[in-house]
Amino acid sequence: MNDPGFLQKKTDQKRAHAAQKALKAWYLQHARALPWREMPSLYGTWLSEIMLQQTRVETGIPKWHAFRDRFPDVHTLAVASEEEVMKSWEGLGYYRRARLLHKAAKAIHEAGAFPDSHAGWLALPGIGPYTAAAIASIGLGEAVAAVDGNVQRVLSRWASIEEPVDAKPGAAHVQAVADAWLDTQNPGDHNQAVMELGALVCAPRNPSCEKCPLSDTCHAAGDPAMWRRLPVKTPKKKPQAWDLTWHVVTCRDHVAVVQRPETGVWATMWCFPEIPPPANFAKVGNLCEPVTHILTHKRITATFTLWQAPDPDALEAFARKHGGGLVTWPEFEARARPRLLTKVWDVLLRAHALGEVE
Ligand code: SF4
Incomplete structure (x- = not known):
């Protein structure tokens, strides 16, 4: 067992060794059959790690298959247009994950091969310490411990770590335990086992300690007060309120669209203009009730206001003035749009087609 100086007492080392053994046996029996495990490849592992960063496994599986069908290997991905990748x-x-994935694919394509180490993966765009460790251990067998949110939860409870795990000292503490625990002979399976235990057993609210292979060695086993307290996190800032009005400016079959800037929220995605059209355009009304949408640091209330342009030339002039253009609704649908837009798309289309406004 690795010991970076954290588990110095013999009893602690024994405890960690017992936990590692129990975890291994549990994983052999309980690992979920996920497609990137059943068809192992560096490309598939990398894709799954990027997709699952902020996405649930159930949502990620069909998207992983569809993405691989469209881009079967890193070279196909590298030569695709950004618009296709975003779509x-x-x-x-x-x-942002998709944009950085595409950038990294180009770098790999230019290099002619995937990186062959944790350090090599870490140097690619969009790859942080966790992702590099996960890919290097699972795909290359390199002995590096991967620490994500699930691992933080399991280890902070198991070792009773009371410092915030999202600040430097607490994160270092968790990493030290993860390093000490690591099964260096089988690092990929070991890392996946800890993450799997966090996902399936050591749940945030009600962990199933009675089913947990670590219950004999864990400080928090059967202790609801510790489950509630750990992992400790620094208090989050309240999300900023953003009252967004999108102007749905149309003439016959066409609608004005603009592309968002290369940085910031929804970078390079296609949206309706936020600037209202001039006074000679007729305001029709709102296409639906305001829609609430949450981003990491923003709470958006979006209003969709419908306008009629006096003629196609005026619509085109308005769109061009704001750096955009004209598309039909199906053409707009084929472009990469923010989730906020795709989730109300059918409602907008129906209201627009029927002329139903609030
Ligand atoms: S014993 Fe309970 S608290 Fe400890 S790791 Fe297992 S599920 Fe989590």
Whole structure:
């Protein structure tokens, strides 16, 4: 067993060794049959790790298959247009991940091969310490401990770590325990086992300690006060309120669209303009009730206001003035759009087609 100086007492080492053994036996029996485990490849592992960063496994599985069907290998992904990649990412949200995945694919394509170490993966765009460790251990067998939110929860409870795990000292403490626990002979399975235990057994609210292979060695086993307290996190800032009005400006079959800037929220995605059209355009009304949408640091209340342009030339001039253009509704649907837009898309289309406004 690795010992970076954390588990110095013999009793602690024994306890960690017992936990590692029990975890291994549990994982052999309980590992979920996930497609990237059943068809192992560096490309598939990398894709799954990026997709699952902010997405549930159930949502990730069909998207992983669809993405791989569209881009079967890293080279196909590298030569695809950004628009195609973003479109294929639709429904997963957090589009920055897709943009960085595409950038990394280009770097791998240029290098002619996947990185062959944890350090090599870490140097790619969009790959942080956790993702690099997960890919290097699962795909390359490198002995590095991967620490994600699930692992933080399991280890902070098991070792009774009372420092915030999202601040430096607490994160270092968790990493030290993870390093000490690591099964260096089988790091990929070991890392997946800890994450799997966090996902299936050591749940945030009601962990199933009675089913847990670590219950004999865990400080928090059967202790609801510790479950509630651990892992300790620094208090979150309240999300900023954002009252957003999207102007749905149309003429016959066409609607004005603009592309968002390369940085910031929904970078490079296609949306309706936020600036209202000039006074000679007729305001029709709102297409639906205001829609609430939550992003990591923002709570958005979106209003969709319908306008009629006096003629196609005026619509085009308005769209061009704001750096956009004209599309039909089906053409707009084929472009990469924010999740906020895709979730109300059918309602907007119906209201627009029927002329139903609030
Ligand atoms: S014993 Fe309970 S608290 Fe400890 S790791 Fe297992 S599920 Fe989590």
